[in-house]
Amino acid sequence: MSFQPFSFKIPGEVIFGAGSLAKLPGIVQEKGLGKVLLVSDRGLEAAGFVGKVTAILEENGIGCVTYLDVEANPSTETVDKGVKMYKQHNLDGIVCLGGGSPMDTAKAIAVLVVNGGKIQEYEGAYKVKENPATVIAIPTTAGTGSEVTPFAVITDRSKNYKLTVFTDKVIPAVALLDPELITTLPPLVAASTGMDALTHAIEAYISRAASPFSDDMAEKAMELIGKNIRLFVANRADIDAASGMLLGSMFAGIAFAWARLGDVHAMAHPLGGFFGIAHGIANAVLLPTVLEFNALADKGKYRKIFNYIKDGKVIEGFTPATLVEEIRQLSNEIGIPKNLTAVGVKEELIHHMAVDAMKSGNVLVNPRQTTLKDIEELYRIAM
Ligand SMILES: [Zn+2]
Structure with missing residues (x-):
């Protein structure tokens, strides 16, 4: 075996367990977030998962604004709309629920609400200066692994091109893994x-x-x-x-x-x-x-x-x-x-x-x- 130079970072926090979605309010509070943006999609809304998450948050007095218009291969426009919503409601962080698309969107929104500008400006490796807003990621497939990866992939429709933002700063702060969420796929x-x-x-x-x-x-x-x-x-x-x-x-x-x-x-x-x-x-x-x-x-x-x-x-x-x-x-x-x-x-x-x-x-x-x-x-x- 030969050994070549490498670097490695592991995600901040992984919480696993059947029914662990119930721990979400505690995690949000521990991170000091008063009011969050819930990024998900219409499919998960129809399946009842979005309602489940908003109910848990509201029962525990945590404000929540939903952003569900996230398509497969999310676009720069989808990210911009999310940023606008985040700022309009003066939010403190992001909970994202989904497969790869809501995760990519949430990571990109988190970058822009702190660093400003367009997501295209952060394409490539390590272009993000300030730490993005806190993201708590809840995967609903098994899966992309996006809840622990340092990538956000966004489509620039004007050029029909997928851009990748790569930096450990976009790894979600918490990956909350609840297997009950994938039992109806x-x-x-x-x-x-x-x-x-x-x-x-x-x-x-x-x-x-x-x-x-x-x-x-x-x-x-x-x-x-x-x-x-x-x-x-x-x-x-x-x-x-x-x-x-x-x-x-x-x-x-x-x-x-x-x-x-x-x-x-x-x-x-x-x-x-x-x-x-x-x-x-x-x-x-x-x-x-x-x-x-x-x-x-x-x-x-x-x-x-x-x-x-x-x-x-x-x-x-x-x-x-x-x-x-x-x-x-x-x-x-x-x-x-x-x-x-x-x-x-x-x-x-x-x-x-x-x-x-x-x-x-x-x-x-x-x-x-x-x-x-x-x-x-x-x-x-x-x-
Ligand atoms: Zn893959």
Whole structure:
């Protein structure tokens, strides 16, 4: 093993437990917030979760203004509206409830209400000067891991472009993990977001930027997700499986926050941009193909990944193909579409998607060096 320089930061506070949403008022008070902005979306409002949170806050005398018009791939305009609302009501902090989109929006609002200007001005690494407003993050999928990551991704619609703000300052002050909040997810959402989290762990683990810290987090994530993903898709109300997935997704988030990702994520983003394919589905479909490609660079981690996700089950005559086959079988069992053709990808656009994928910084830390031609070929194989 070789050791390269690394830095690592872990989130400020993680609170976990079935029913732990009830602890929210205490957390808000401890942070000294009198009145908060609740950032969420219309889907979670319809599912009754927003009402549950506002009721808990109000019962405890905490003022709360809701901001629910957050779309998938939230825009700079959505952030600006939230900033305006925050200032209008003279609020003290943010509670965000959701998957990735409300989290990204909340992080960006928190930056702007303190630092001013437009979110575009903070694109890139460490551009935020003052500490943002306090954010308490409550995930409702397992998941993006966004409750513990130092990224906010916002879409600039005028340029049809996704910008990333990266700084440890946007890691939420508190991640409140309540598995009861993910027990009503539809099975395909459970499967696709679960495969996204597993991909975070695997890509972080084999990344060229991996460190002993990120490896530890990724290993725990793979173990938890491997043990629980089938059970969770089968029965989301299984609170132990839901707990394992929510924790696994958080550990995977901490791992990839610092070790970055790889070709799977680089290639998944254009599938969303060109064809509107859900992020988790795109990752799950691409994962076996990219793992096959990366096998040439494997220094023994493939066997470890297999052991983690199979709960220590060692197989005689293990080869990288054994892992690839296991991942294919898992995806198949939980209802992930077989290939890119099945999710509507058109062969004609492969070159354009590959050009886009090459712009991702994740290609640079992929274990095997990757060219534009490689990416085109990988898309073709995944068809
Ligand atoms: Zn992802």
